[in-house]
Amino acid sequence: MGEKDIERQAPNVARMKMLGATVVPATSGSKTLKDATNEAIRDWINHPQDTFYIIGSVVGPHPYPDMVTRFQSVISKEIRSQLKEKVGTELPRAVIACVGGGSNAAGTFYHFLDEPSVDIIAVEAAGCGVQSGMSAATTQLGKPGILHGSKSYVMQTADGQVVEPHSISAGLDYPGIGPIHANLFVTGRGRFLSATDKEALEASFELAKLEGIIPALESAHALAALKQLKFEKDENIVICLSGRGDKDMETYMKELNKK
Ligand SMILES: Cc1ncc(COP(=O)(O)O)c(C=O)c1O
Numbered sequence: 001m002g003e004k005d006i007e008r009q010a011p012n013v014a015r016m017k018m019l020g021a022t023v024v025p026a027t028s029g030s031k032t033l034k035d036a037t038n039e040a041i042r043d044w045i046n047h048p049q050d051t052f053y054i055i056g057s058v059v060g061p062h063p064y065p066d067m068v069t070r071f072q073s074v075i076s077k078e079i080r081s082q083l084k085e086k087v088g089t090e091l092p093r094a095v096i097a098c099v100g101g102g103s104n105a106a107g108t109f110y111h112f113l114d115e116p117s118v119d120i121i122a123v124e125a126a127g128c129g130v131q132s133g134m135s136a137a138t139t140q141l142g143k144p145g146i147l148h149g150s151k152s153y154v155m156q157t158a159d160g161q162v163v164e165p166h167s168i169s170a171g172l173d174y175p176g177i178g179p180i181h182a183n184l185f186v187t188g189r190g191r192f193l194s195a196t197d198k199e200a201l202e203a204s205f206e207l208a209k210l211e212g213i214i215p216a217l218e219s220a221h222a223l224a225a226l227k228q229l230k231f232e233k234d235e236n237i238v239i240c241l242s243g244r245g246d247k248d249m250e251t252y253m254k255e256l257n258k259k
Contacts, residue, residue: 009247168201
């Protein structure tokens, strides 16, 4: 795990340690997700006899993006079943999810990919603003390239060097997207929006006030995108709340202290 993320996601690190994991800090580059992925793959290829590589996002070499997408597809299976039960139809007007590497989004979209009436909306982290030089909005800033063993969209310089991303949320602070999302972007099947750090924070506080739910900072990006969209009153919109905000309380507390 990136050294910076060990700090900003401290409660998750404590949980992993309690459950018996050894957490090794990745100290290269920006000390975040990209660097942790580099180090994990580096360790794996140096110790292939006794290392089993696993990843939680839809990035990395084949078959990982495909495997993780299929595992996460329980999300859209569950959405269909709950919608059927609660509103009598399995198909919402739109499904919205944040994209770091894109696993919660891939799972949310999977069983709607062949349903053209359902809008697929992916939300990337704009960080301090898409053009600020501190952003992780890969489809807007990236070009086709190869990162961590798969061809996709990657934020890179003209020489193909990876550009350091920025997002307030550790999970979206990544300069690529899974190949499934690059495909949704290029084919136009998915619509790609972005939300800034500030908009995500505002959305978290709004959800907490209105619904009593404290979302993960990553999920808050998906919520923030609602302000950029227009729907009819009776349309069903599903937003994936990919995680709880417990792990982000330190960031939320800093924000509260500014108010
Ligand atoms: C709560 C939460 N949501 C979303 C993400 C982004 O990952 P992905 O894009 O693979 O869903 C992360 C990553 O750590 C996360 O912790």
